[in-house]
Amino acid sequence: MDVKTLYSRLLGIHGNPGGQWRLWCKRPKTTGEKEAVAIEAILTQRVSWHNVMLATENLRMSGCFSLEGVLDCDTKRLLSMIRPSGFYRVKAERLKVLSDYILNVCGGMEKAGEMPLDCLRQGLLSLKGVGEETADDILLYSFGMPVFVVDQYTRRLAESLDLPGDLSYTGVREFFERGIGNRDCAVYQDLHALIVIDAKSGKSILNHREPLREEKK
DNA sequence: CACCAGGAATGTA
């Protein structure tokens, strides 16, 4: 099955994900909303969205749910606020590093958003605590740049499709980007959201239906 | 009580 067919089928099953999946598909407009998404990209690493919400709610209540808020916040206090998100010691450091990069190196969200995609991506990847998925999360959902995010669900799905290249991060990413055709960030956002929604729905498209691609065990 | 959740860095062979 090709990517476009997959997208159509998921749309038919789950409907338009805009607004229902996390808060990200609300397509953040204000700088504050974009910064919040960037922060969530770090906090959500290897943890449930519920735990992320507990942490972000603490940040919001304290007026620290922004890059400047994180940067100015006392580390001990930051630690206690994001504790529910797990791995809180490393994540606190990661938030500080990311905030410092965007605010002090890029010159803020506005300036960062004007940087060429590849340039900003390399910058994010150079930060400790920001890997390929987190970098692409931020690029796609915070800055609205056209990069397809490859997470565990996406990779698992890719294994069931006829993927010509390898299953490396960029291999899978380019497979989906090429399959979609035009570099439309809204489509990238929705398809990735649909893949996650489908995987968590219990009756994944992988299970029911004929196995997309007949496979040996 | 065991297991899992949308990762990333580090260490080992």
Next chain:
DNA sequence: TACATTCATGGT
């Protein structure tokens, strides 16, 4: 390059 380990909380 290919695993194994560490980081940690809250829900089921």
